[in-house]
Amino acid sequence: MIDLMGISQIPRSKIGDIGRIAFGDRSVVNLAFGESDFAPPEAATAALMRAVAAGDTHYVDSRGKPALRAALADYLTGLHRLPVDEGRIVVTASGMAAIAVAFAAIVRAGDRVVIHEPEWPNLAGAALARGAEVTRFGLDEDGAGGFRLDLARLDTVLAGARVFCLNSPNNPTGWMASDAEVAGVLALCRRHGVWLLSDEVYSRLTFDGAVAAPSVLDHALPDDRVMVANSVSKTWAMTGFRVGWLVVPAGLRDAIGELTEATHSTVAPYSQEAALAALGCEDFVADFRDFCARGRAIVLEGLAGLNRVQLQAPAASFYAFARIDGVDDSLALARRLVVEHKVAVAPGVAFGAAGEGHLRVCFAQSPEKLARAMDRLRMGLAALT
Numbered sequence: 001m002i003d004l005m006g007i008s009q010i011p012r013s014k015i016g017d018i019g020r021i022a023f024g025d026r027s028v029v030n031l032a033f034g035e036s037d038f039a040p041p042e043a044a045t046a047a048l049m050r051a052v053a054a055g056d057t058h059y060v061d062s063r064g065k066p067a068l069r070a071a072l073a074d075y076l077t078g079l080h081r082l083p084v085d086e087g088r089i090v091v092t093a094s095g096m097a098a099i100a101v102a103f104a105a106i107v108r109a110g111d112r113v114v115i116h117e118p119e120w121p122n123l124a125g126a127a128l129a130r131g132a133e134v135t136r137f138g139l140d141e142d143g144a145g146g147f148r149l150d151l152a153r154l155d156t157v158l159a160g161a162r163v164f165c166l167n168s169p170n171n172p173t174g175w176m177a178s179d180a181e182v183a184g185v186l187a188l189c190r191r192h193g194v195w196l197l198s199d200e201v202y203s204r205l206t207f208d209g210a211v212a213a214p215s216v217l218d219h220a221l222p223d224d225r226v227m228v229a230n231s232v233s234k235t236w237a238m239t240g241f242r243v244g245w246l247v248v249p250a251g252l253r254d255a256i257g258e259l260t261e262a263t264h265s266t267v268a269p270y271s272q273e274a275a276l277a278a279l280g281c282e283d284f285v286a287d288f289r290d291f292c293a294r295g296r297a298i299v300l301e302g303l304a305g306l307n308r309v310q311l312q313a314p315a316a317s318f319y320a321f322a323r324i325d326g327v328d329d330s331l332a333l334a335r336r337l338v339v340e341h342k343v344a345v346a347p348g349v350a351f352g353a354a355g356e357g358h359l360r361v362c363f364a365q366s367p368e369k370l371a372r373a374m375d376r377l378r379m380g381l382a383a384l385t
Helices: 003-011 014-023 041-053 064-077 096-107 123-130 151-158 177-190 255-266 267-281 282-303 330-340 367-382
Strands: 089-092 112-118 134-140 163-167 193-200 226-233 244-248 319-324 358-362
Touching: 003 267, 014 330, 014 358, 064 267, 089 255, 089 358, 096 123, 096 193, 096 226, 096 244, 096 255, 112 123, 112 151, 123 134, 123 163, 134 151, 151 177, 151 282, 163 177, 177 193, 282 367, 330 358, 330 367
Parallel strands: 112 134, 112 163, 163 193, 193 226
Antiparallel strands: 089 244, 226 244, 319 358
16 A cells, blocks of 8 residues: 555545535535635736736745735734734745645654644644644533633643644634733743744634734744744635745744745745735725624524524634534534535534534625525524424
């Protein structure tokens, strides 16, 4: 048998299982995937088209275009308490690429990576691909459909680990760590000598009136063992543009740039121009956040009153993560919903064992689409016996 090392341990995507059914039936309303039907900023699309027309289609600096790196540094410095120097920015070919590059830099076969769950499965997949041992640390459920992070319990798990992955705001739960919790996580990682990889791609999609979620960048010093991954995909509804970035410790940017060279060479220059334009579209961010807030309200109302559904209003991101009492096979339930009721949602088990018994609903969709989906989803859930 051919030895694929860690690759063979990466589980098959259960969201993909539902997606394949949905793609084959045009009558299905698909809320299973983590993207919006909201159009990206016109300025970003126009910038991309201008760049292509001008012939900006060739290799560029593997660390990212200087203008984009400088703009990202200014953007992050304006958003968070501590300044972020341009010399710590590496542009990557998506947020997922940022995570893969980070793991390539700091993880070796046999290292232990701690990931809290319910988890976005690609995090563990990237760690397993490096030959790491993944320890899953469950968020605590509060009994009302919400989640919390137990710092005392995390303290015991981090001993001997190489990396802790923080995903806040969280996919799939919509949980958001408080500022005190973020500071507490950083303190624990410092004490244990553990790298902290913070996935903050939903940082601007909060519903508490703040301009951004609490971030590791509000607390981490330039020499901390911290990397922060982000992208344009969620905040600016630009999933197909494939531009992300990493904030890395001072002095490591050029070495990490060599890793991006070895991983995906460079990021498409015209997409970088689109990302640069998007950074100036703060009005778009506010409008998109309002769009998601309206979607959240439609989903909460649509699932209200069903006696088997426990759901707390998510603090951030664009997902509702509903517990369905009595369900121990969420994949089978999701298949039934897509086949019999023509609505696709993600099964909770796709996000780890801690997600079993839940369904994830992406509410970053038009009100008309969500209204149709909620009618179908409510009917499907009400039919459960």
